[in-house]
Amino acid sequence: MNEKIKRNIIDIKDTLGTVGYPCLIIALFLFFLLFYAAALGLPLTYLLGSIFVRFGMNGILVLAMIPSIKSGIGPNFGLSLGIVCGLVAATLSIEFGMLGFTGFFFAVVVSIILGSIIGYFYGLLLNKVKGQEMTVGTFAGFSTISLMCIFWLIAPYKSYKMIWPYGGEGLRVTITLQNDFGQVLNNWKLFKIFGVSIPTGLLLFFALFCIIMWIFLRTKTGIAMVAAGSNPKYAKASGISVEKSRIIGMVVSTVFGAVGIVVYAQSYGFLQLYTAPLYMPFFAVAAILIGGASIKNASITQALIGTFLFQGLLVVALPVANEVFASNLSEIARAIITNGMILYALTRREAGVE
Amino acid sequence: MSKRCLLEMKNINKEYFGSKVLKNINITVNEGEIRSLVGENGAGKSTLMNILFGMPLIHNTGGFKGKIFFNGEKVDIKSPWSAMDLGIGMVHQEFMLLPGFSITENIKLNREQTKHNLLSKLFGPKLKSLDFVSMRKDSRFVLDALDLSIDEMLPVAGLPVGYMQFIEIARELDKKYTKLIVFDEPTAVLTEIEAETLIKTMKILAEKGISILFITHRLGEVLKVSDNITVLRDGEVVADLKTKDATVEKLAELMIGKKLGKFSVNHTAQSPFNEDFNKTTLKIEDLKVFMPSEEVKGISLEIKKGEIFGIGGLAGQGKIGIANGVMGIYSSEGRVLKEGKEIKLNDTTSAFNNRLAFVSEDRREVGLLLDHSVELNIVIKAIQHQNKFLRKIGGLRLIDRKNITQYSLKMIKELDIRCRGPKQIVRRLSGGNQQKVCIANAITLEPEILFVSEPTRGIDVGAKKIVLDHLKKLNQELGMTIIMTSSELIELRSICSRIAIIYKGKVAGILSPDASEVEFGLLMAGEKSYQKEIS
């Protein structure tokens, strides 16, 4: 009998391990906030609808962390590279005058192409800097964003929708997508249930990419990548090229980042250039960590849970905070939660490691 | 000439997770005595020294039983620092020197002479200035005592390896209260001339009244320098003799031991009905492998098809490097031919494609994906190299979960792997069962030649037999050629038809399992080859 109890305890510990204490704490806090919001008389239907939208629009960016972590590189702090690819693709879509779904899919396809190329070179770089991928990635991302700022200023775009009206040259900081592909996914087959708006198109598209990731992790290449990330020595002894696996991981991650920002922009309704994407990788990293992932391992479930909790917290916290405190707390809360979560993950003592 | 007893380790017992590593060890060292501690790897030498030095590894794994007396008093050594405080110094195999510091700074590390200045009077002793003048004087003195004319302000970084050892000795000597210095395999990295100088230095130190505990497996040196010898085997003291009563052969025999009881020598390892009985299946020509601490410096072997070939030798002599080199884990040079066809070196995939497989000596780090399931561990190599267990769906190759689970269940039954099922995480299995998973992993590739390194390391006696029996079964039923590398001579002698002993990266000799312990011991200690060079 004792054996069985012991086994059950180990099982529970394992499950808790997958999910992690921060996840539980934040989940409880979120539910508390939701009840509190209801008690304050805030429109729950609107809040829930908002959560679903933000869940769908951030999801793919968070999924991008999975191949990076699983291949042994760790969280992709250089996701900005992928994001930039997506932004370029989106601007090209507008430049070529594509509208609606055509515009959206054109942007997605171009972002996949650009993301693959950039992801390949980024993977090559990271292979040379094993051990410092997180720091190098962060600054590769920052430098790229700065460089792109110069690009946005001097690139020969001509579409009136994007360039400064009086200067004539250089793209605006924020570009509206109202007339292009803004909201196309969100509004597709939109339906209401109990008064909550469900952005069907968006969620389906997100689900599609979840499935793609799931399938990828089950292909021969995917398994090789997981092995390489789990134990590089083992992989080498099994004839798996660790270098190649890491590059493949980065390609997939960067592509997901590129597509992710296109989905994000269409949902938001605005394309934000220049320094806006600077901290986006950190939000994606924090989200997957909240879902229970660690620097060494991440799963699709964790990405889903984490994104839901993180976005949920942000959606609900703002109106509640408005009632209780003053405004601006949302930004600060986001900074504290995001970075606090990453700090926790960085300073956890893993079993047997100093 | 009665010398005072300086160190006495009494009834030392140590267990690691249930297996006894040291059993009732008693060892004494007198003032000014040079005592050698010899034994095979795994005999317990390093564990005993870790205890003497109060290493955290000992305390973190349940401590030890027994008493240590130093200078007549019972002592409780809780950390390396307290060992040093007592006057016990150690010259390590891996040098404890900071390359960016000068020789003086290394000699004086954490014992620097300091002088007060204005700030240290206000803010504390840590801000005292370093007194380089006295530090240099002391270092110069101690270097001269060791007959080293080197400039004491040179940075350690550029110095040749031979000097590093002497700087460590200088450091111990500089601690005026050093009474005992432990030398842990010091000559392993030295040239012949440097080793001679070191032995000379040891004698100088002993004359000054410093006791020396000399850990080594170089029997020739043992006879040259020590006063007394303690021989360890399997965690027990099997002999404590005066050097003048010892010979190389005697020592070799004591190290290996005569335990033949447990495993019977089995000659049916080769199936006499196999037609290809005497055909050479694997030819290794002048193989050099660059595996750190197990370097292979030129090995040529011919393995016959269907035999179980053993590779033995002491730790660090290169036996582990052979399999690793052939399988492409570490970079290598030379030629390997399988049935006449040359196999590409430094290419694990090529080895697999030529129907070679291997079970690594490093079960946890190299042999397994600890955080994944038993079934995945078993099939992954076959997936990658033979496209097995895959289903083609719309152009993509996806893993066939059902097939994998079915096959794993079969393997679990065949090898009697104790686990809760094929989906259990391998980390949770016991050592023996983890090893069986490694073997299953290799067998799934259906190789013609299987390299197995240290197959029963860390496994209890019962499981050992199962593993060895299974290897025999593979050999007899499937005609698989097995090349087994092991530090345990007993298991090599129990199933192999021939055993090669590796010394200093080369083949010292190939013996039949019936050969005497003395012969094995001499080859392993390098004595026979040594004598060959002389004659």
Added chain:
Amino acid sequence: MKQINITNSKQKNARKIESFQLVSMIKKNIVPILFAILCLVGSIYAKLPLNFLLNDIIIRMARNSFLVISLIIPVIAGLGLNFGIVLGAMAGQMAVVAVTYWEIQGFLGFFLAIVVSTPLAILFGWLTGMLFNRAKGKEMITGLILGFFANGVYQFIFLFLVGTIIPMKNEYMLLSTGVGVRNSVNLKGIHYALDNLLKVKIFGLNFPMAVFLAVAVLCLGIKFLSKTKLGQEFRSVGQNRDISKVMGIQVDKVRIIAIIFSTIFAAWGQLIFLQNIGTLNTYGSHVQVGTFTIAAILIGGATVTRATISQALIGTFLFHTLFIISPLAGKNIFGSAQVGEYFRVFIAYGVIGVSLALYAWQNVGKKLRR
């Protein structure tokens, strides 16, 4: 004929040795040399009058050198580039807000700010050090994220706790609601407090000598420290933690002390910076401190494992020269000053990224060789 040949070959060898020494000197200092060239080219395009440029450089060097030098000790102690100096800057800013609130002026006010910031900096440094000890090998990314996190906490304190839990009432410093500090606080009380102590004019250029003296004292202090027992412990731990530990050095404690020193110097450095600028950008002054000081020391030729005082000073000089001329050069070359501004930020991030990459690349090489 033979004799001439011999002298020729002797000369050739002499020249070979000379050129080899020159080449190796250039190789060793390639980064500052490249940036010096960049600055030179940029200055030409910026078309700035020399007088004006030099004045600006002197001002910037005075107010930034202290901060850059505060990075040195953690590098020596093996903690890499201390992105956590942001916390030191925050300590300084908290002190300056307090002093401005209490309306203490002049040098007294400045000195009081130094005194108040020190215990705060010690606390922040201690916390940072503890965090770094839990993330050995990942100190730099931890410091970076810690900076962001601390910034969030700082904003929370300054926006929500000031005026409520921290009882402060001042219509000039607080927002109109009475809660939260204003975005920009006028430091007219301590403006130029240190600068004005000792002003010297050489060749028509103004030198705030008091500040340079403070920097000089810091340099001497660091040089002195490296010759003490503590300095020796920093250097041991920086080379090899494990060996230091076996030899009896309290590795964890030494690392924390190194960070505490760095944070204190950063706090004082930020105060020097603020007393020159004269205005506190409450939510912005400290944010880029980490990036800009680290980029500066790296441009001076420092690396993750080696940083000297001369590298810090040269780097500050080059970085800030670049900072001044970029927008102007950008305007003259591309027709947009904005391009220049983005360019200098790109350089800052790029220099750090490349240094980190080189550091990782060299370490991979080391592991392989072993």
